Amino acid sequence: MPVEQPRPHRHVLPLALSPLPEADLAGYFESLGNPTRLRIVERLAQVKEARVSDVALLLGISQPRMSWHLRLLRRARIVTTKREGREVLCRLDRESIAARLANFSQLLGGAGEPSQESNQKPGVDPAESSSKPLSGPRRERSLPEVIS
Template sequence: MSTAELKTSDLVTALKAAAEPTRLRILLLLAGGELNVKDLTLVLGQSQPRISRHLKLLFEAGLIERFREGSWVYFHISDRQPGGRLALRLVADVDPSEAAVRLDRERADALKREREASAQAFFEKHAADWDRIRTLHVAEREVEAAMREAMGSGPFRFLLDLGTGTGRALELFSDRFERGLGIDVNQAMLAYARAKLNTDGCTRAQVRHGDIYALSIADRQADAIVMHQILHFLSDPSLAIREAARVLAPGGKLLIVDFAPHELEFLRTEEAHERLGFSHDQISDWLKDAGLVPRMVRDLTRKPGGSEKILTVTLWLAERPRDFKGNTNRDAAATGTLEEAR
């Protein structure tokens, strides 16, 4: 990056903010993924007011960005701003083998594993009735009809369902693919999905245990990928999208289905949701960063009834450019059209 991207006064402010040891440690952690104040207090072992003060200074210096999600605020480094590019350059020069840096990273990784273990425990407890639980949040028939419309008629040579859960997406598209594969980390969910697929005679679909962050699938293999109601359970949704993009073939389609931003905190505390929904721009930016072209975004909202709290389900459809050469291409992604449907 060229320092000419920042005015001299802004550059001095940014460098002074990053020079303080704790703030440099924060930048190193945020370079590895989005974190909130509570996460940083646990990893760094410092008080919440002190961490909040450091984050405020980094934000004001333009080195980090923040976004609110319910009662929580997440922080991250974005390469879309000059300050973020400067921050990434600064942390890239830090030796990752230094003891303090390594310890912080290990603590952050342990924190993410603990949270995802909580989500896995929830899945194990509710494996048999997960489909029923999802219908409590949104009208599933309407969502499934919108999913089939968004993906088109295919046919797809290889459809990949990431975070397959009960395998419902494989059933939903079983008439449109030659081969379907569902990936999930939870063995109880996989056992349920496998039994369900066998019972329903979906012989061209299989489910496998796997890590959504590190798929054991070669580059550019899938011509259709579905991520149905999985991102809100993940510590690092953007990484999961990048990994999905890696295995998506040129011209292939990625369909993401998840909640729009909401403030139902009980979903975090009682149902292991890491994120309280995602905005249109947030997912679209992640798709572009992964080298994909956003093609459509559509919101599905039920009419409120009485005191019932309503969740909006959003569908995002993106494609891999057919001339994709293997590297992230934000310029190509930026030319994608984004259609709003209400």
């Protein structure tokens, strides 16, 4: 019987920012899974670089709120920031974004359409996998080329 794990409610780190490990795809998607943050990303995709307060003003959000979301986006390596005097400029980390999407692509590339290969019987597969429960080694799939 499965042990179900103690009680790892969601995941730790409420807002303590450790750079978010490379393999944390869920954390990456979680960061993108918020309308406000997605609008920030959308804006940064248009202008390449922008001041924090400019984005906040444009999107009509308060400054602490902007700072909050920017913090999460930074932790997920979706945006990078750079101080410029008393201002802070932020831009998309397109390289990291592409890398994560490539990871996701690799995850999806399991056995989507196995042609006509009759796989295991419906009687479940006890130790079928030799598997890589997560963060699989390497499968060399086609990269997405999502960014221009």
